Amino acid sequence: MQCLRVHLRKPLQRWQLLRSGLRRFETTICTANILDSLKERGLVAQVSQPESALVQKLISGEKLGLYCGADPTARSLHLGNLLPLMVMLHFYLAGHDVFTLVGGATGKVGDPSGRSTERSAMEESQRLDNVAQIQGQLRAFFDSGLAYYRHKVGKTSSGRTTHTNNFDWWHDMKMLDFLAMYGKHIRVQSMLSRDSVSSRLNGQDGIGFNEFTYQILQAYDFYHLNKTHGVTIQVGGNDQWGNITAGIDLIRRTSSKATNQPFGLTVPLLTTSTGEKFGKSAGNAVFIDPQATTPFEMYQYFMHTTDEDVGKYLKMFTLLPVEHIEKAILSHTKNSKERLAQKLLAREVVDLVHGVGKGQDAETVSEVLFGSRKLQLAAVELIRIFREANILATCSRTLSLEQLIVDLTGCSKSEARRKVTQGSIYVGPERVKVVRNTDNLEQFYIDDQVLVLRVGKQKCFVAEVM
Numbered sequence: 071m072q073c074l075r076v077h078l079r080k081p082l083q084r085w086q087l088l089r090s091g092l093r094r095f096e097t098t099i100c101t102a103n104i105l106d107s108l109k110e111r112g113l114v115a116q117v118s119q120p121e122s123a124l125v126q127k128l129i130s131g132e133k134l135g136l137y138c139g140a141d142p143t144a145r146s147l148h149l150g151n152l153l154p155l156m157v158m159l160h161f162y163l164a165g166h167d168v169f170t171l172v173g174g175a176t177g178k179v180g181d182p183s184g185r186s187t188e189r190s191a192m193e194e195s196q197r198l199d200n201v202a203q204i205q206g207q208l209r210a211f212f213d214s215g216l217a218y219y220r221h222k223v224g225k226t227s228s229g230r231t232t233h234t235n236n237f238d239w240w241h242d243m244k245m246l247d248f249l250a251m252y253g254k255h256i257r258v259q260s261m262l263s264r265d266s267v268s269s270r271l272n273g274q275d276g277i278g279f280n281e282f283t284y285q286i287l288q289a290y291d292f293y294h295l296n297k298t299h300g301v302t303i304q305v306g307g308n309d310q311w312g313n314i315t316a317g318i319d320l321i322r323r324t325s326s327k328a329t330n331q332p333f334g335l336t337v338p339l340l341t342t343s344t345g346e347k348f349g350k351s352a353g354n355a356v357f358i359d360p361q362a363t364t365p366f367e368m369y370q371y372f373m374h375t376t377d378e379d380v381g382k383y384l385k386m387f388t389l390l391p392v393e394h395i396e397k398a399i400l401s402h403t404k405n406s407k408e409r410l411a412q413k414l415l416a417r418e419v420v421d422l423v424h425g426v427g428k429g430q431d432a433e434t435v436s437e438v439l440f441g442s443r444k445l446q447l448a449a450v451e452l453i454r455i456f457r458e459a460n461i462l463a464t465c466s467r468t469l470s471l472e473q474l475i476v477d478l479t480g481c482s483k484s485e486a487r488r489k490v491t492q493g494s495i496y497v498g499p500e501r502v503k504v505v506r507n508t509d510n511l512e513q514f515y516i517d518d519q520v521l522v523l524r525v526g527k528q529k530c531f532v533a534e535v536m
Contacts, residue, residue, distance in 0.1 A: 103128050104164050110392060111385040113157050115308040118318055118334040124303070133229070135301040136161050139171035139236075139291065140208075141180075142200030143192075146359035147207050149349030149371070152423075153337040154305045155208075156387060159215045161303075163389075167229040169301055170208040174201045174237030176287045179280045205233055207358050214425050219389055221426045232299065236291050248290075255323040256286055265312055285316045292317030292332065293324065300330050308336040343378035358423060365424045366459035369432035372416035373409065377402075380411040388418040431455040438522070439530045449517035456532045463533040465521060471495070472507045478523060478531045489525060496524040 103125055108114050117124065127134060138154045140147060147155075162168045177197055192200075212231045220226055262268065267285070271277060292314070295301035304314045314334035321332045340348035349356050356371045357363040375383055380402070384395045402411035417429030434447065435455055456462035465474055475486035475495065487507070489495055495504050498514030499522060515521055515535055523531045 104160060108157060108160060112382055113153065113160075113337055113386055115336045115338040116311060116334070118315065118332075123331060124333045127302075133166055134161070134303060135167045135169060135295075135299055136303040136305055137169035137171055137234075137292070137295050137301045138305040139173055139176075139288070140204055141173035141177040142197055142204055143177065143180075144355075144357075145200050145203050146357040146362045147204055148355040148357050149368075150307075150340075150347075150355070151358070152349075152387060153340065154307060155211055157305050157335065157337060159212065159389075162212060162229045162231065163216070163219050163226070165227060165229050167232070168212065169232045169234060169295060169299060170205075170212075171234045171236055171291060171295070172201050172204050172208070174198075174235040175240035176236055176284065176291070177201070179284050179287060201235060201237075203359065205235065209233055211358070211423065215422060218422045218426055221421075222389065234295070236287075236294075239294050240287070252290065252320070252324070255320055256289075257319075260316070260319065267312075285313045288313040289316035289320040293320050296321050296325075296330050296332055302330050303333045303335055305335050305337070308339050311336050343376050360424055364458065364460050365420045365428045366432045366435050366461070368423065369416040369420050369429065369436060372419055373412050373436065375412050375415060377406055377411075380415055384411065384415050384418075388415065388422065390414075390418060431458065435459045435461070438532065449515075449519040452516065452520050452522075452532055453534050461532070463531050464536050465533040467512070467535055468509075469511075470507055470509050471497070471504060471511060474511070474521075474523065474533075475525070478533065479525060479529070494526045498522060 105114070105117070105121075105125060105128060136158055138158050140151060158168045158170075174197075177192075177200070209231070216228055262271070267277060267282060292301070292304050304317060306314055311334070314336065318332045318334055321330075342348055356368055372383070381395065381399045384390060384398065385392060388395075390398075398411055398414055402409075413433065417433050420429035420432050421427070432455075434451075438447075438452070438456075453462060463478055465477065469477065472483060472486040472490060475481065475489060476483055479486070481489070490505060490507055493503055493505050496502060497504050497511065499516055501524060502514065511521060512518070519535055521533045521535055523533065525531075
C-alpha cells in the first residue's frame, strides 16, 4: 500500500512525548471545593453572596443542581457559549446534576443584555428549528465531554443531565395569574437599576416593554427550576449578572425556607489579547455545530491563538491538569515557532466538543495542507478526514495537469500553464515538482484513489480520483 511517510525532527519528537504523556495522565476534577479549581482556571468572574455558604455546601459533599440557559437566537451555539458550559462540565464530572435550558419562550421576547438595539423578530418556524438544534448540541456536548474525560482517566462516575425548554412551563401561564402570584415580589426600582436596562434607557432608542420584562422571565425560570428540581446555582456570562440576581431575589422573596438557597456564578466575557471578541473568525462566529463550522475550522481557529492567550485558553477550555498545562507552556516557550501549545489547545478542544479522535483528524488535515512534514496516511483515511473537513475535492482520471489546476484553483488555462512552467506545482505524497503539462498523473496517486496537488508553498488540494 502506498502511503505518506513520516519524517520527525527532534522538536517534534519532544512534542510527541509531551502529547502522549498528557494523554496518559489521570486528569482529575476537584470534587471538594470545585470553586477554587474553577477560579484557578480563570473561569469565575463573580459569585453571589454569601459565597462562603456555597463553599460550605461543596466541602460538605452536598450534591448540587446547576443550570445554564441559551436563547434560540441562532441555529447553533458558538464558542462564546463554551465558557459557561465548561463550568457546568466541571461540576457534572464532579458528580453534580446539570440542567440546560433552551429559551423556547424567552427567545420570543429577546434578552437586552449586552445589546444597544432590539433584536430583529424571528419567524416561528425558524425559532422552533433553532430550539431543536440547540437542544441537540447541548446533549451532544455533555455526552462528548464525558466520553472525552473517560478517555483520559478511564471509567468515572458523573452527575445527571436534564435538558429543558422554558416554553414547557410558560405556554400555559396566564398574565393575570402571574402578576397576582409573583408581581408583588418584583421591585421596579431593582429592574431599572440593572445595567441591561439602564444603559438602554439612556440610549437614543430606549427599550421596549418586552425587553424590559425579560429579566422577570429569566428570574422565574430560575425560581421554577429551584422549586421543581432543586436547582441552586445559575451559571452564565458576566453580562447575565443582573438577570441572575433577579432570579436569586425572586426565590428568596417567595421561599419561606432556605433549603435550596440560590446562588449565581458568572464567567468572564472574553476578548483576545489583540482586543477582538473571542469566538469570532474574520468577523464570523465559530459555531459548535459541525455542519456550520467543521472540526477542522474550529481547530484552525484555536491554532491562530496568540502566545499571550494560549496558556489562559488551555486552562479554560480543556480538562488538562493545570500543572501539565504549565509544563506544556514551558516546552512551548523554548521553541515557540513549532506552536506546540496551540496544537495541544486546538486538538484538545476539538476532541472535547466533537469527539475523541476528531482533534487528531483536524491536526492531520492541517499538516497535509500547511505542514512541512510528510505524514503516514492511507488514501481511505485521507478521503475520510478531508470529506469530514468539507474540503475534499474530486477529479477525473482523464484530466491533464493544467486542466486539473484550473478545476481545483479556479484560475485560467494560461495562468495554470504559467504556474507549471514556473515550477510552482508539486504533485503526490513526495511533492514532486512538475514543470510541464502531462496526462500521466497515475504515478502520483495514493492507493490509486487520491491525488495531492500543491500550488506554491501556501495552497494544497486533496482530490479523490473518480
